[in-house]
Amino acid sequence: MFRVISRGRIKSPWIFHLNTGSCNGCDIEVVAAFTPRYDLERFGCLLVGSPRHADVLLVTGPVTRQMLPRLIRVYEQIPEPKVVVAVGTCASSGSPFLGSEMIEGPADRIIPVDAYVVGCPPRPEAIVKGVVMAVMSKFR
Amino acid sequence: MIERGIEKEVEVEYTRLRIHFGPVHPALKEPVSLRVFVKGEEVVDVDIVLGHVHRGIESLAEGRNLAQALYLVERICGICSHSHTTCFTQALEEISGIKPSERALYLRTLIFEMERIHSHLLLLGIMAYEVGFDTLFMFTWHVRERILDLFEKITGNRIHHAMNTIGGVRWDLTPEMVKELDACLGEIEKSIKYIHDAFMDKTVEKRTYGLGVLDHSRAIKLCVVGPTARGSGVNIDVRRDHPYAAYNDMKEVFSVILRKDGDVYARTEVRLLEILESINIIRMVLDRLPEGSIRPEENIFRLMRKIQEGEAVSLVEAPRGELLYFVKTDGKGGLRRLKVRTPTFSNLACLKHVLVGHEIADIPVIVASIDPCLSCTNRVTIINRENGELNVVGMDTLRRRVRKKWMQ
Numbered sequence: 001m002f003r004v005i006s007r008g009r010i011k012s013p014w015i016f017h018l019n020t021g022s023c024n025g026c027d028i029e030v031v032a033a034f035t036p037r038y039d040l041e042r043f044g045c046l047l048v049g050s051p052r053h054a055d056v057l058l059v060t061g062p063v064t065r066q067m068l069p070r071l072i073r074v075y076e077q078i079p080e081p082k083v084v085v086a087v088g089t090c091a092s093s094g095s096p097f098l099g100s101e102m103i104e105g106p107a108d109r110i111i112p113v114d115a116y117v118v119g120c121p122p123r124p125e126a127i128v129k130g131v132v133m134a135v136m137s138k139f140r
Numbered sequence: 141m142i143e144r145g146i147e148k149e150v151e152v153e154y155t156r157l158r159i160h161f162g163p164v165h166p167a168l169k170e171p172v173s174l175r176v177f178v179k180g181e182e183v184v185d186v187d188i189v190l191g192h193v194h195r196g197i198e199s200l201a202e203g204r205n206l207a208q209a210l211y212l213v214e215r216i217c218g219i220c221s222h223s224h225t226t227c228f229t230q231a232l233e234e235i236s237g238i239k240p241s242e243r244a245l246y247l248r249t250l251i252f253e254m255e256r257i258h259s260h261l262l263l264l265g266i267m268a269y270e271v272g273f274d275t276l277f278m279f280t281w282h283v284r285e286r287i288l289d290l291f292e293k294i295t296g297n298r299i300h301h302a303m304n305t306i307g308g309v310r311w312d313l314t315p316e317m318v319k320e321l322d323a324c325l326g327e328i329e330k331s332i333k334y335i336h337d338a339f340m341d342k343t344v345e346k347r348t349y350g351l352g353v354l355d356h357s358r359a360i361k362l363c364v365v366g367p368t369a370r371g372s373g374v375n376i377d378v379r380r381d382h383p384y385a386a387y388n389d390m391k392e393v394f395s396v397i398l399r400k401d402g403d404v405y406a407r408t409e410v411r412l413l414e415i416l417e418s419i420n421i422i423r424m425v426l427d428r429l430p431e432g433s434i435r436p437e438e439n440i441f442r443l444m445r446k447i448q449e450g451e452a453v454s455l456v457e458a459p460r461g462e463l464l465y466f467v468k469t470d471g472k473g474g475l476r477r478l479k480v481r482t483p484t485f486s487n488l489a490c491l492k493h494v495l496v497g498h499e500i501a502d503i504p505v506i507v508a509s510i511d512p513c514l515s516c517t518n519r520v521t522i523i524n525r526e527n528g529e530l531n532v533v534g535m536d537t538l539r540r541r542v543r544k545k546w547m548q
Contacts, residue, residue, distance in 0.1 A: 019170055021193045024513065025218025025299040027170065028262060032288075035281040051164075066192045067171060070164055096215045099203070102196040121218065121299050 009055060009081075009139040012044035015131065016054035016078065020071050020105070022061025025121035026088040030058055033124035040128050051077040055139075056131060059113075062090040062097045063105035075111045083134045085115045087127055092116040114138055172512065174491075174503070181499045186492045201478045206232065206306070206444040209475055216480065217513055218299050219262065222248075222255045223458035224480075225304040230384060231454035231467035232306055236447040242386075242430040244308035249386040250425045251295070251303050252456075253418040257328065258287045259459035260411040260418075263511045264335060267408050270505045271347045276338050283331045286324050293317055306443050308435030318426055325419050332415050339408065348405040352494035352506035355402050362490045366461020366483050367414065368510045371407035373400045378457035386425065393424045404509040411511075445473045458483055460511050484513045 017030050033040045034047055048054050051074045063071055075084070086107045089095045094106040107113055115134035117126050164171060171192035177185040197216055201209040213228045214221045226248055233240065240248075261284040268276035288298045295301040295311050303309050338344070354364070359372035369376055377396045379387045394417040399406035436443060449471030456463050461483030468477040487510050494506055 018164060019193075021171075021195055023215045023218040023221075024170065025215075025221070028218060029299065032281065032285070035285070036278055037282060037285045061193070062195065064192065064194055066194065070171070070192075074164060096212055097195050097197075097200065100196040100200050102194050120215075123298065 006139055010135060013055045013135045014046050014048045014053055015056045015058055016048055016051045017058045018074055020059060020061040020067040021064035022090055026060035029121045029124050030127060033127045038124040038128055054078050056083045058085050058087050059091045059107045060087045062094040062103045063107055063110060065102050065104055068104045071110060083138045084111055084113045085130050085134050086113045087117045088122060089118050089120045092118050183495050183498055186495045198478050202475050205473045207440050214300050219259050219513055220458045221300050222251050222303060223456050223463050227454045227456045227463050227465040229304045229306055231452040231465050234452040235450040235469055238307040240308045241432045243432040244434045245386045246425050246429050247309045250422060251301060253421045254287055256418045256459045257415050258284055260415050263411055266508050270508045271344055280335060290321060290324055305435055305440055312434050329419055336412055351404045351502055352509060353403045354490055354494050358493060363486050364490050365486050367410045368407055368487050371399050371410045372402035373398055378455050378462050382455055384456055390421050390424055393420050404505060407509045460484055460513055
């Protein structure tokens with residue numbers, strides 16, 4: 001029974017995308033990953049509007065002070081088991097904005113992160129690969 | 141038998157209800173919080189809460205040298221990154237007196253117009269998505285991939301192009317690229333005509349006509365800029381009014397597109413037709429591209445230290461409107477003050493006027509129609525609720541306050 005459920009999870013991971021103060025670069029690449037050229041939907045992925053429906057959380061951006069409570073709330077709203085993918089250099093290490101008073105990140109300081117996709121911004125293929133790898137390692 | 145004619149008296153009258161829209165909302169790709177006051181379905185008042193993307197870039201840039209600041213300034217916005225760096229380098233060039241070569245200026249213009257096409261296509265896709273026309277959204281984003289491929293060929297990057305450097309540009313065009321650009325422009329032109337026809341469709345028309353009207357006088361009063369202003373018939377365009385880069389030579393090639401209606405459809409149509417104008421400009425740039433070097437021989441770090449103390453204001457027409465930079469250098473390769481005024485900052489002021497009177501379901505369409513780019517926009521402003529006093533708090537004061545809070 002459990003194997004059937006986990007198989008189902010691998011076949012249709014639903015994705016929620018949260019912008020925690022990114023420059024838009026990663027966000028448009030995340031959306032571009034869902035458009036015909038890269039087509040994340042062929043793996044059964046779907047971009048959903050509510051964290052309660054999601055299995056995968058894509059975090060972009062260094063976590064700003066105002067988005068910190070939102071990030072924690074969104075993370076807690078996603079039902080278990082869940083996967084977190086940090087997309088972009090900002091979310092992975094906070095790189096260009098390190099030293100700013102307004103930055104609380106990177107994301108792994110606040111929530112557990114399963115996969116990092118680095119790049120400024122990463123290419124859609126990289127995002128696709130990050131999601132697939134995280135899902136395969138955690139839900140199997 | 142049930143007696144008829146007796147109706148239940150409804151005593152409850154709808155009062156104002158506050159609905160929080162955002163900051164995490166499926167219709168928004170970026171965090172902004174709108175506090176919408178409604179009566180029934182009708183929007184009565186709107187309060188915008190910003191600052192979710194506030195990263196303190198201006199103060200960060202002041203602690204870094206000019207080469208690092210150029211890198212940082214590009215990260216203000218991922219959609220109009222070339223506008224930000226162009227504006228910044230222009231200010232530095234004005235302070236230092238370094239003159240970029242003609243070829244560099246033309247290449248800047250080329251990337252600028254490609255960026256405008258990419259940004260407008262992105263917005264058109266989002267408009268289609270908000271209207272509920274997902275097929276058109278997928279189609280526009282597919283067309284946009286062509287432009288991103290070209291960006292990758294020319295600059296090596298899809299989003300952050302890193303094309304500008306002090307006194308020139310970093311990458312040159314090869315003859316094969318010119319050929320490919322030409323072929324791609326023809327394809328995009330064809331697709332734009334198709335998208336225009338699709339936007340004339342009855343369903344799109346019903347969702348966008350007469351919605352979110354911003355009339356001419358109000359648009360002037362609220363200092364709206366860019367396509368939002370041009371959709372209301374305000375005739376402004378920095379490319380024509382204060383030409384920069386190579387736009388002085390392009391004056392006869394492009395016209396400023398104006399629409400009088402001021403509704404969502406007018407704003408969308410302005411953007412659609414501006415893509416065709418951009419294609420014209422790119423063709424002219426490729427036609428007239430002068431020969432020569434693209435950047436000064438000297439290393440950027442040497443150049444940076446040569447820039448004397450001074451201040452300058454620089455203006456460009458970003459895809460969303462007028463972008464303004466105030467730069468003050470300290471003469472040692474660093475910055476004393478950087479001030480950025482982005483187009484969305486001026487455009488957001490009109491949001492209250494265009495939203496009031498419409499239904500809740502129309503909010504995403506109207507918000508998308510002014511093309512908000514919120515990662516550019518966030519500022520720290522503190523409003524005193526009791527007496528309505530508004531004061532902008534400087535970073536230092538804020539820092540002190542924050543530290544005080546953390547000490548406790």
